[in-house]
Amino acid sequence: MMLFLENVNLALTAIKTNxxxxxxxxxxxxxxxxxxxxITSIGASAKGAVTAEFxxxxxxxxxxxxxxxxxxxxxxSMNDFFxxxxxxxxxxxFPEMIKYAVPYVSGSSATKVGRTDANLSILGVGANxxxxxxxxxxxxxxxxxxxxxxxxxxxIVIQDKMAVRLFGSKDAALxxxxxxxxxxxxxxxxxxxxxxxxxxxxxxxxxxxxxxCYMPYSTVLPAGEEYFNYIEIYCDPDTDIAAQGKSxxxxxxxxxxxxxxxxxxxxxxxQMEMINKVLGILSIAIxxxxxxxLLVGGIGIMNIMLVSVTERTREIGIRKSLGARTKDILTxxxxxxxxxxxxxxxIGTLFGIGIGKIGMIVAGTQGIHMSLVIEPLTIIIAVLFxxxxxxxxxxxxxxxxxxxxxxxxxxxx
Amino acid sequence: MEVIKVCNLEKIYKNGNIEVKAxxxxxxxxxxxxxxxxxxxxxxxxxTLMNVLGCLDKPSSGNYYLDGEDVSRLRDDELSYIRNRKxxxxxxxxxxxxxxSALKNVELPMVYGRTAKQERRKRAISLLTDVGLGDRYNxxxxxxxxxxxxxxxxxxxxxxxxxxxxxxxxxxNLDSKSSVEIMEIFTDLNRNRGNTVIIVTHEPDIAEFTxxxxxxxxxxxxxxxxTGRGVASGFYGEVSGK
Ligand SMILES: Nc1ncnc2c1ncn2[C@@H]1O[C@H](COP(=O)(O)OP(=O)(O)O)[C@@H](O)[C@H]1O
Ligand SMILES: [Mg+2]
Numbered sequence: 026m027m028l029f030l031e032n033v034n035l036a037l038t039a040i041k042t043n044x045x046x047x048x049x050x051x052x053x054x055x056x057x058x059x060x061x062x063x064i065t066s067i068g069a070s071a072k073g074a075v076t077a078e079f080x081x082x083x084x085x086x087x088x089x090x091x092x093x094x095x096x097x098x099x100x101x102s103m104n105d106f107f108x109x110x111x112x113x114x115x116x117x118x119f120p121e122m123i124k125y126a127v128p129y130v131s132g133s134s135a136t137k138v139g140r141t142d143a144n145l146s147i148l149g150v151g152a153n154x155x156x157x158x159x160x161x162x163x164x165x166x167x168x169x170x171x172x173x174x175x176x177x178x179x180x181i182v183i184q185d186k187m188a189v190r191l192f193g194s195k196d197a198a199l200x201x202x203x204x205x206x207x208x209x210x211x212x213x214x215x216x217x218x219x220x221x222x223x224x225x226x227x228x229x230x231x232x233x234x235x236x237x238c239y240m241p242y243s244t245v246l247p248a249g250e251e252y253f254n255y256i257e258i259y260c261d262p263d264t265d266i267a268a269q270g271k272s273x274x275x276x277x278x279x280x281x282x283x284x285x286x287x288x289x290x291x292x293x294x295x296q297m298e299m300i301n302k303v304l305g306i307l308s309i310a311i312x313x314x315x316x317x318x319l320l321v322g323g324i325g326i327m328n329i330m331l332v333s334v335t336e337r338t339r340e341i342g343i344r345k346s347l348g349a350r351t352k353d354i355l356t357x358x359x360x361x362x363x364x365x366x367x368x369x370x371x372i373g374t375l376f377g378i379g380i381g382k383i384g385m386i387v388a389g390t391q392g393i394h395m396s397l398v399i400e401p402l403t404i405i406i407a408v409l410f411x412x413x414x415x416x417x418x419x420x421x422x423x424x425x426x427x428x429x430x431x432x433x434x435x436x437x438x
Numbered sequence: 439m440e441v442i443k444v445c446n447l448e449k450i451y452k453n454g455n456i457e458v459k460a461x462x463x464x465x466x467x468x469x470x471x472x473x474x475x476x477x478x479x480x481x482x483x484x485x486t487l488m489n490v491l492g493c494l495d496k497p498s499s500g501n502y503y504l505d506g507e508d509v510s511r512l513r514d515d516e517l518s519y520i521r522n523r524k525x526x527x528x529x530x531x532x533x534x535x536x537x538x539s540a541l542k543n544v545e546l547p548m549v550y551g552r553t554a555k556q557e558r559r560k561r562a563i564s565l566l567t568d569v570g571l572g573d574r575y576n577x578x579x580x581x582x583x584x585x586x587x588x589x590x591x592x593x594x595x596x597x598x599x600x601x602x603x604x605x606x607x608x609x610x611n612l613d614s615k616s617s618v619e620i621m622e623i624f625t626d627l628n629r630n631r632g633n634t635v636i637i638v639t640h641e642p643d644i645a646e647f648t649x650x651x652x653x654x655x656x657x658x659x660x661x662x663x664x665t666g667r668g669v670a671s672g673f674y675g676e677v678s679g680k
Contacts, residue, residue, distance in 0.1 A: 028549065028550075029554070031549055042537060139449055315560045338534070339533075340535055343533045343534075343535055344532075344535075344546070344550075345494075345518070345596070346492070346521060346527055346533070347521065347522065347546050347547045347550060348518050348519065348521045348522020348523070348547055348550040348551065348598075349518065349550050350514070350518040350550070351514055351515070351518075351593070352515075355552060384539070394571050431494045431521075432489050432495040433497075435494065435529075435533070
């Protein structure tokens with residue numbers, strides 16, 4: 026222990042005497058560790074943001090769709106898609122589990138009120154959609170009702186921001202007409218309600234003059250058309266969504282006479298899995314880069330330690346003549362290599378956190394708001410790992426120093 | 439008591455095809471408390487012998503008994519222990535560790551001897567005071583004169599109170615005034631503390647400080663006699679024979 030502290034002091038002195046050289050040596054470790062820290066903390070932050078996002082939306086929904094890979098694109102029949110009857114059959118078969126099931130159709134349109142224009146991202150939904158979709162908060166007016174669906178009414182529920190932009194205020198928008206183009210036909214839709222979208226980390230990603238709005242799905246579908254591509258289902262939140270999805274698609278394949286796997290589904294869970302997978306692959310890729318720079322950093326340390334051993338050959342001889350054992354010299358140089366890389370690791374950690382913070386700021390300017398998650402465990406592992414790098418790459422030079430013959434070392438010029 | 443005994447010691451240096459026989463079968467016995475000078479022309483093998491005696495180098499053949507123990511049989515760590523505890527080595531070129539204060543240099547053998555920090559510091563300061571450098575202990579080697587460096591080196595050699603002091607031309611790089619001062623320190627160590635002191639020198643004036651002069655030529659001892667001081671000391675009457 027005594028000798029350990031003595032060695033730490035010696036190492037710090039040696040590092041201080043060669044400040045520039047020591048810094049350049051640490052650079053590889055600094056780059057390696059800072060990229061690991063930056064990536065893991067940005068990754069953890071993104072994961073946290075995504076999870077929060079899905080939790081806000083309620084994780085009990087799923088979309089059923091044909092499995093496009095399974096479909097014979099040359100020879101598909103309309104029967105491959107869904108009708109209202111399929112939805113009714115599903116509801117009848119799973120009355121307990123299905124809280125809400127509607128066709129999910131979408132479209133987009135440009136609009137212009139007076140001299141102000143805007144782009145609409147139109148979602149065709151069923152009645153009382155806001156009871157299930159938790160990101161949607163009604164501000165004034167009402168949501169689409171069953172009568173609107175059955176009557177294929179030309180009504181629209183618009184976002185608060187759009188109401189303010191086009192009509193000056195939320196309440197002023199009610200009962201006003203908004204021109205929309207649906208399936209190539211221009212119509213005027215009447216505003217029946219204004220909603221606010223719940224604050225979301227990714228809300229800013231939508232371009233500034235594109236607004237979400239809701240219309241009856243029957244209105245969004247072309248006249249006389251009864252087939253649609255997606256079914257949106259809200260289930261009992263206490264059930265296993267993945268298992269539910271399987272039984273729904275299985276049932277649909279059965280009643281519609283399709284092969285197993287013809288229909289597939291996507292849930293918050295599976296979407297999150299996919300996002301996490303992408304984040305995971307990204308982390309691995311950048312982790313590999315970090316590993317390479319740590320390797321390079323380690324080799325740098327080995328190189329400089331070899332130089333240092335040669336430069337200090339005479340000093341090693343003197344130490345041996347005064348009674349230093351092989352083990353004492355070995356520890357001295359090992360500790361020096363480790364301290365070099367641990368200091369590098371420490372600086373790298375600080376840099377990494379800095380880069381992560383900058384990343385958050387950059388994401389913020391792009392409309393993605395998240396807070397940096399710094400996992401203490403990552404920092405501990407990073408520092409321990411850099412100590413390990415020092416130990417591993419310091420071993421060879423330290424051994425070389427330790428086994429020097431005392432008289433040879435003393436004669437060294 | 440025979441502290442040092444060498445029998446048929448040979449040392450051959452090999453540099454590629456060239457072989458240099460630096461020691462050609464040296465026999466020598468030195469008793470505890472002796473004060474010995476080794477003289478001889480440059481290249482006669484004095485340093486080679488000192489390095490073997492100091493356990494810094496190994497002979498090519500022959501035996502070296504230190505305190506009756508055959509040194510060739512010792513392991514690496516045991517040799518380190520001897521260098522640390524039994525022998526204090528003083529070099530012609532001082533061999534202080536650069537950028538390290540006089541105090542730290544003197545502490546070093548005690549660091550390897552695992553002496554506690556406070557104890558170490560106290561002893562190092564007292565040793566430096568003994569050699570007249572009590573006020574300079576914080577100086578770096580490049581901030582003090584040659585004579586002062588050699589005194590630091592002697593203080594360092596004494597750190598663990600080794601019974602044997604080996605000095606290879608300790609005054610070789612010093613002016614005559616400093617040389618005399620250094621020799622007075624060695625004399626004091628031998629006379630008052632009972633250390634066995636062996637010094638290499640080629641200056642007869644320096645050799646006059648000792649009791650016994652051994653002369654080398656071409657790797658052999660050609661002369662081994664007492665000085666005036668040696669005869670006067672009466673020491674060799676007791677040891678008998680010599
Ligand atoms: N490391 C070495 N390699 C080869 N020859 C050496 C080495 N050291 C000393 N010698 C040779 O050994 C002989 C004795 O040298 P040394 O013991 O240093 O003499 P001294 O100290 O008496 O001047 C000399 O001829 C010298 O050239
Ligand atoms: Mg010599």
